[in-house]
Amino acid sequence: MTFDDLETDLINSNVLPGDPYDIPVVVQDKTFNADGTIFFDPLDHNGYLGDVFLANGKAQPFFRVERRKYRFRFLVGSNARFWELRLSNGQPFIGLGTDSWLYPNAIERDTLLLSPAKRADVIIDFTDAPDELFLENILVQEDGRGPKGKLDDRVVEIPGTPVIKFIVEGPPQPNSATADVGTTLRPHTPIREEEIVTTRVFEFERRKGAWQINHQFFDENLANATPTLGTAERWILRNEGGGWWHPIHIHLESHQIQRVDGQIPPLEDRFKSDTTILGSGTEAEVFMKFRTFRGPFVFHCHNLEHEDMRMMFVFDPRTEPTPSPQPIQQSFP
Numbered sequence: 001m002t003f004d005d006l007e008t009d010l011i012n013s014n015v016l017p018g019d020p021y022d023i024p025v026v027v028q029d030k031t032f033n034a035d036g037t038i039f040f041d042p043l044d045h046n047g048y049l050g051d052v053f054l055a056n057g058k059a060q061p062f063f064r065v066e067r068r069k070y071r072f073r074f075l076v077g078s079n080a081r082f083w084e085l086r087l088s089n090g091q092p093f094i095g096l097g098t099d100s101w102l103y104p105n106a107i108e109r110d111t112l113l114l115s116p117a118k119r120a121d122v123i124i125d126f127t128d129a130p131d132e133l134f135l136e137n138i139l140v141q142e143d144g145r146g147p148k149g150k151l152d153d154r155v156v157e158i159p160g161t162p163v164i165k166f167i168v169e170g171p172p173q174p175n176s177a178t179a180d181v182g183t184t185l186r187p188h189t190p191i192r193e194e195e196i197v198t199t200r201v202f203e204f205e206r207r208k209g210a211w212q213i214n215h216q217f218f219d220e221n222l223a224n225a226t227p228t229l230g231t232a233e234r235w236i237l238r239n240e241g242g243g244w245w246h247p248i249h250i251h252l253e254s255h256q257i258q259r260v261d262g263q264i265p266p267l268e269d270r271f272k273s274d275t276t277i278l279g280s281g282t283e284a285e286v287f288m289k290f291r292t293f294r295g296p297f298v299f300h301c302h303n304l305e306h307e308d309m310r311m312m313f314v315f316d317p318r319t320e321p322t323p324s325p326q327p328i329q330q331s332f333p
């Protein structure tokens with residue numbers, strides 16, 4: 001089957017209110033039964049993978065674009081698949097932000113490495129693009145563990161797996177999207193080392209046929225961590241390995257990645273995010289500041305099957321310094 005056999009318009013039957021040049025896109029992977037219903041095995045706790053890629057719920061979608069800049073807000077809505085998205089002509093993206101936050105300045109991004117729950121806010125400039133190009137995935141993943149590797153992201157002659165076909169039409173258009181690499185966006189205030197009052201270590205691993213943090217399953221009545229409101233903490237997020245990847249999603253606040261396996265992270269990960277990708281055996285050091293609300297809140301692996309099989313912890317910011325763990329003070333809504 002080719003894109004021409006089964007073309008569906010990405011946008012026209014699926015328009016959200018707003019700017020026609022500011023396009024939300026959810027990418028997912030699904031497996032379908034012969035009758036077109038979605039196949040799902042509730043006993044598979046490793047992580048669901050699909051063999052059909054969807055954008056905004058559509059298989060093999062196309063999107064007609066003018067020769068100008070468009071803003072895309074990508075969200076990964078897959079259960080367990082990781083993606084590295086690129087444009088088939090090798091053209092970079094202009095990165096505006098990640099997860100819910102803008103960067104201090106727009107940056108160039110050759111590819112977008114994304115896990116379940118991660119978002120990428122980018123501009124694609126179609127002004128000089130070929131008449132047809134694809135958004136494609138270059139990660140190779142065969143099971144819920146995580147990607148096995150990737151196609152060479154610099155060799156555009158080896159195509160990735162298409163996600164969206166762009167049909168680029170008409171002459172170059174003037175447009176109001178003035179953002180370019182380097183454009184000032186939103187000031188960034190780093191959390192400083194001197195602000196850190198507590199370090200906590202969280203180890204993510206497969207045990208007893210399910211998924212644990214620090215050798216414990218999720219307990220909704222237990223606050224595993226009780227930070228003090230108004231303070232900042234260092235959290236060490238450690239993946240115990242086995243080939244498993246875990247995207248760690250922390251609610252309530254952004255966190256700021258300091259190091260991944262001792263190294264400064266790539267530029268696109270140095271600011272605010274709420275989901276940090278832990279490759280197998282990887283350790284990330286993040287800073288987080290508890291500015292606003294008492295809990296309880298959760299953090300968890302965003303591989304949905306890992307999360308549902310209890311790889312989740314509770315943190316419950318308190319007004320006074322409190323040793324942890326503690327029983328939670330108020331129940332989840």
Ligand SMILES: [Cu+2]
Nearest residue numbers: 246301303306
């Ligand atoms: Cu996981």
